[in-house]
Amino acid sequence: MKFRVQITRRAGIADPEGATTAHALRELGYADVESVRFGRDMTVEVSGDDEERALKRVTEMCERLLANPVIEDYTVERVE
Amino acid sequence: MTVAVIVFPGSNCEHDAVYALRALGAEAELVFHKETDLSGADGIILPGGFAHGDYLRTGAIARFSPIMAEVERHAAAGTPIVGICNGFQILTEAGLLPGAMVANRDLRFICRHVLVRVESTDSVLTSNAEVGQVLRIPLNSYEGNFVFGAAETAEGVVLRYVDDRGEPDDTINGSTVAGLASPAGNVVGVMPHPERATESILGSSDGRVLLEAFMTSVAAVPA
Numbered sequence: 001m002k003f004r005v006q007i008t009r010r011a012g013i014a015d016p017e018g019a020t021t022a023h024a025l026r027e028l029g030y031a032d033v034e035s036v037r038f039g040r041d042m043t044v045e046v047s048g049d050d051e052e053r054a055l056k057r058v059t060e061m062c063e064r065l066l067a068n069p070v071i072e073d074y075t076v077e078r079v080e
Numbered sequence: 081m082t083v084a085v086i087v088f089p090g091s092n093c094e095h096d097a098v099y100a101l102r103a104l105g106a107e108a109e110l111v112f113h114k115e116t117d118l119s120g121a122d123g124i125i126l127p128g129g130f131a132h133g134d135y136l137r138t139g140a141i142a143r144f145s146p147i148m149a150e151v152e153r154h155a156a157a158g159t160p161i162v163g164i165c166n167g168f169q170i171l172t173e174a175g176l177l178p179g180a181m182v183a184n185r186d187l188r189f190i191c192r193h194v195l196v197r198v199e200s201t202d203s204v205l206t207s208n209a210e211v212g213q214v215l216r217i218p219l220n221s222y223e224g225n226f227v228f229g230a231a232e233t234a235e236g237v238v239l240r241y242v243d244d245r246g247e248p249d250d251t252i253n254g255s256t257v258a259g260l261a262s263p264a265g266n267v268v269g270v271m272p273h274p275e276r277a278t279e280s281i282l283g284s285s286d287g288r289v290l291l292e293a294f295m296t297s298v299a300a301v302p303a
Contacts, residue, residue: 009182014227014254016183065144068137068173070229071180 002080003058008039013071083108084121093128100275113145123160123298126167139169160204160297168269178232185254189222196258197242203261205268208293215286217272224271225254
């Protein structure tokens with residue numbers, strides 16, 4: 001089973017890459033760009049066929065390692 | 081008194097720390113991150129570098145190194161612990177200090193001396209200094225832009241970046257926080273490198289007042 005993990009930085013937490021990219025887009029003429037936020041995208045493949053158990057474990061992985069709960073949020077969805 | 085300087089794969093400032101501590105009269109030993117016993121340590125340094133390649137997030141994987149259980153035990157017991165640069169990042173990831181590090185505001189690696197002002201002497205790193213004292217110390221980092229979490233209170237700052245007039249300066253890397261202490265004051269993270277500012281030939285000896293405070297605290301740990 002494969003799970004897609006998307007990690008985003010919480011609103012209000014500095015995101016220098018996002019701020020710089022938003023600035024570059026505005027410089028290119030996209031004056032309507034209000035903000036750009038960077039995140040991370042991972043695909044975690046796990047063995048077994050118990051989806052409920054696997055989802056619980058991948059969520060636990062997010063809490064313990066994949067995301068930093070101090071500044072980041074995450075979503076997990078099965079993709080395969 | 082013995083200071084354990086932890087070596088993670090990718091640490092690169094461990095010898096600087098040992099050199100500086102020994103030059104100031106401390107006993108300091110390198111301890112590999114896979115060790116599981118720090119019972120002989122009266123103080124702990126988490127040095128700078130790129131522990132475990134800094135993959136995922138700085139310090140994110142290092143916090144699960146086997147030695148970290150001992151570091152956490154010592155933190156709770158009141159042992160003086162200082163994380164320098166990458167060591168600061170590891171302490172935040174481990175939850176031993178609040179907050180987190182993000183990329184420098186201008187997306188550049190910073191490698192130069194900066195000015196920091198002592199905000200509080202209630203920590204093992206700043207107890208020999210005076211509030212308001214300005215120190216010149218080298219900063220070497222890309223992800224040194226400290227942020228508090230949304231749910232956290234902005235407390236414990238012991239060192240702040242300042243400009244030439246001594247006023248707080250967030251234009252260096254985006255944050256004014258250069259040093260942060262736990263509520264008990266025994267766990268301290270510092271982004272610039274005091275261990276590289278201990279002799280005038282290095283451009284500054286201002287780091288001595290910080291390391292000497294740490295050594296005083298280490299010496300006070302009951303045997």
